Amino acid sequence: MRESTVMFLHYITAILIAITGLIHLLANNDPGIGAVIKANSALYFGNMAIFLAALLYHAFNGVRVILIEMVPDKCWTKWISWAVLIVGIVTYAVGLQVLMVALGFA
C-alpha cells in the first residue's frame, strides 16, 4: 500500500474518531439521543466498533510513523509496518471481544 493511502486513512480516521466519539458522548449524556441509540443496541455497538477501529488505526499508525523516523533503516521499515499491523489487529480483536461482552452481545 502506498504511503499516501495509509496517511489518507490516517486523516479519515481522525475525522471518524471525532464523529463516533461525539455520538458516543451524546448517546450516554443526552436523553433524546440516548433514547434512539440505546446502550445495548446494535447501533451503539456499531458506533463503538467503528470508534475503536478508527482510534486503533490512528494510534498505531502514529506509533509506526514515530518508529520509522526513529529507526530509519530501510530494511526495518517494512518489518515495523507489518509488526504494528499485526499488533493493531490483535488489539482490535481483543477490544471487540471486550465490547461484545460488556454490551451483552456474547
Place this chain on the structure above:
Amino acid sequence: MSSEEAKEYALPPEVLEETIRASEELWKPVRKIKFRIYKYNPRKDYAPHWEEHELEVSRGMTVLDALLVIKGEMDHSLGVRYSCRMGLCGSCAMMINGKQMLACQTRVLEAAGDGDVVELRPLDNFPVERDLAADFTSFFEKHKAVKPWIIRNDEVELNNPTGPYKQTVDEYARYYQFTDCIKCGACLSACPTAATDYEYLGPQALAQAYRYMVDTRDDGLDVRIPIVDSEHGCWRCHFAASCSDVCPRGVDPAQGIQLLKKLLIKRKFGFKPHKPAEALPAKVKAERKE
C-alpha cells in the same frame, strides 16, 4: 560614451565625496569580535574541538570575509567551502550562532548582535567533511533521486525539436519560486525530521520534485510518485516549517511539500495537474517573430 556624456552622468563632487566617506566608514574597524570555530577532521581527529580567534571587524564585513582573514592570517588549516561570495552558489552555508545562514550574506555585527562572540560550526544533520565544510554526498543523492529534470515521452520532438514548449505565465507561476533553490542545504539542516530520519528525502528534494511535477513541460508525474510517496518521502514532513524559515533565497519548501501531498491525494482520485505541453509550431514562432 563621449566625454560630454560622461560629464552629464557623473556624480556631483559633493555626492561623490559623501559616497567615498560612507564607503570608508563601512570598512573602518569598529569592534573586536571573538570567533568560536568548530574544528574537526574526521580522518585525523579523535573528537571535534573549538578554537577561538579575535578579530577587529568593520560594519560591512561578512562572516565569510572574517573567515578568510582568519584562514589567511591565523589558521591556515581552517576548512571552509565558498565560491561566489554573493549568495548565489550556496557553498558557504553554515551554522552561525546556531542558525543556518550563508556566511557570505551575513554581516559579523548582525550575527553578533549585542554580544561579542560569533560561534561557527558546520550544518546540522550533515556529516562533517572538515571543520566548517559539510559532506553533501547524501544531500545530492536525494536531490538526484527525485529526477530533477524534464521528463518527456515524445522522443521525436525531444531529438528533433521544432520549437519551445508552450507555457503560460500562470503555469510558470505555479513552480517559479522553487526554481530559486541554490542547494545550500540550510533547509535539510533545519529539518527536525531529518535530524532522526536520515533516509528522509528532505525539504529540498521534495520541493524540487513538486517543482517538476507541476511544470507543464514535464510528463514525469507518475515516474516520480513512487519516489516521493514512500515511507521516507513527503508524508514524513510534520510541517514545522523551519526549512522555510532558514532559506536564504526566500523559497518556501514547506509549502511545496504540502502542495505535493495535495497533488498525491488528487492523483489517487485520478486527477492529473496538467497535460504535457505541446511544442509551439514553427508557423506560430515565425508569426511571433514578425
